[in-house]
Amino acid sequence: MAGLPPLRYLRKTTIIVIVVFLAFLVHRVVNSLMENEVVQDVDEAELSLVQSVICRHIVSGSPFGQDSVFEENIRLYFYTAIPNIKDYKDDTLLTVWYRGLDTVQTVPCSLTGDVCFSMIAPSLLQPGEWSVDLVDKQRLLSSRQFRIEPAER
Template sequence: MSKLPPLRNLRKTTVLVIAVFLGFLIHWILVANWGRETIRDSAEAELSLAQSVVCSHIVNGSPFGVDSVFEEGMRLYYYSTVSTALQLKDDTLMHIWFNGADTVQKLACDIAQDVCLTTIAPAMLKAGEWSVDLVAGRKLLSTRQFVIEPSNR
């Protein structure tokens, strides 16, 4: 059985190269893991600022009937959760309802329990492509697009 050569026969340069390589490898692993968590945290923070849905009902304070296609003659709600950071700013939060490029209504948000909720009357909903924006001052925080189809009645 052959023995490994004694470590004293290794050259100083080889030991230095191995030490530098291991240091680089450890540094790369640490930076890669730290960067991934930072990206995930910033994405979660951005998502938690404002999230919204268009729905047909509010049940126990939560959206119900979330969809992207609705029939004419329905009452629709735009439900937005808003972080405390956005509430503390001086800008008024608004929901702006659009039918195509036409502004149908602008409503200021009355925030209760981090929720901004507005509704649009069924008589105002005409068939076509719609969208609703949540804005603070001139900054767009969230938008939802949906379609109103003619009623089959």
């Protein structure tokens, strides 16, 4: 018989290696099945992410004049679309405007449907690096950076 040798001639180490290898394969199969479920949960969470922009105007409920560089002495809006807005209370959504590391203004978000927006007056905008954060209590929902340049005379 020229096939496999009888099992009694296999060493204990060989049997242990085969058992460990099979356990590893079972682990990988189970792990890959569970990862598929987790990926589906993550995809649903990504769909509910907050989308935000800095713009010059809001026209018919949509942002207009989006950019990341603006001249001083113009009014700017922080426009945010929040798909699951029912999960938040309007009194807990705040927009925090920063110039560099300094907080310039903190205002509650104005809610309209699934959109939250806030405005900063032109008199507060000085040249430099700026950012705006949308926060719900202590949780950051969205952040945008932009720059204000001196107006050309």
